[in-house]
Amino acid sequence: MLELKNITKSFGSRTIIKDLNLTVKDGEILSIVGPSGAGKTTLLRCITGLEKVNAGEFLVDGQPFDPYTNRSNDSVIGVVFQNFELFPNLTVMQNITLAPTMVLKQSTDEATKQAQTLLDRLNLGDHADQYPFQLSGGQKQRVAIARALAMRPNVLCYDEPTSALDPNLRQEVEKLILGLKADGMTQIVVTHDLTFAENIADEMFHVEPNKQQ
Template identity: 90%
Template sequence: MLELKNITKSFGDKTIINKLNLTVKDGEILSIVGPSGAGKTTLLRCITGLEKVNAGEFFIDGQAFDPYTNRTNESVIGVVFQNFELFPNLTVMQNITLAPTMVLKQSQAEAQKQANELLTRLALADHADQYPYELSGGQKQRVAIARALAMKPNVLCYDEPTSALDPNLRQEVEKLIMGLKADGMTQIVVTHDLTFAENIADEMFHVEPNNSK
């Protein structure tokens, strides 16, 4: 279970998140929704350790945890970025195996075995040797998810997972996220797509613009 207690985040004299409390139960999906500029992505960046909070605490399974200073944060909270952030000069296989070998100190053979299992599961087995520019948007997203899963995170976060995709792929993203839920993965999804959020969520968290003043 992931818990946020009294989280506050400011930029200069503007408070974006003010004493926020939030709980994400194990195996459930939390959708964070709200209009642009309300602080959804800032909240996600704080959870994933990309931004340092000004105040408050994080807990994983009751243990205090600082996502900003934790050096192996990807093995606790994984993230799938809106634009995927794949390394363009690396193949799909290399994108997936890089962090497990460098951060988790897996052997190359172990990392490749795990990557092959993930690629098969995500219907990407035939794309292991391709580069990101050779993939469709949906394929890039699945590679980004495989890369995050390779770190064996407790929680997997997504930043606007449908925004860079053709609308007819939204249902495929829903199936993928629900499939991970069936496997017990705890997930946090930031999205402006309310229908998509409602379709996948166990809990909804609405971020309001006036919370950022």
């Protein structure tokens, strides 16, 4: 279980998040929704350690945890970025195995075997030797998810997972996220798409600009 207690985040004199309390239960999906500029992505960046909070604390299974200073953070909280952030000069397999071999110190054989299992599971088994420019948007997203899962995170976060995709792929993304839930993965999804959020979420958290002042 991931808990946020009295989290505050400011940029200069502007407070984006103030005294926020939030709980994400194990195996559940939390959708964070709200209009652009309300602080959804800032909140996700704080959870994933990309931004340092000004005040408050994080707890994982009741134990204090600082996403910002935890250098092996990907093994606790994984993230799938809005634009996927794949390395263009690496193949799909290399994108997925890079962090497990460097951070988790897995052997190349172990990381490759795990990556192939993930690719097969995500219907990308025959794309291992391709480069990101050879993939569709939906395929890039699945590679990004495989890369995050390869670090064996406790929580997997998504930043606007449908925004870079064609509208007709939204249902495919829903099925993928719900499939990971069935496997017990705890997930946090930031989205402006309310219908999508309602279709996948166990809990909804609404962020409003006028509450962040």
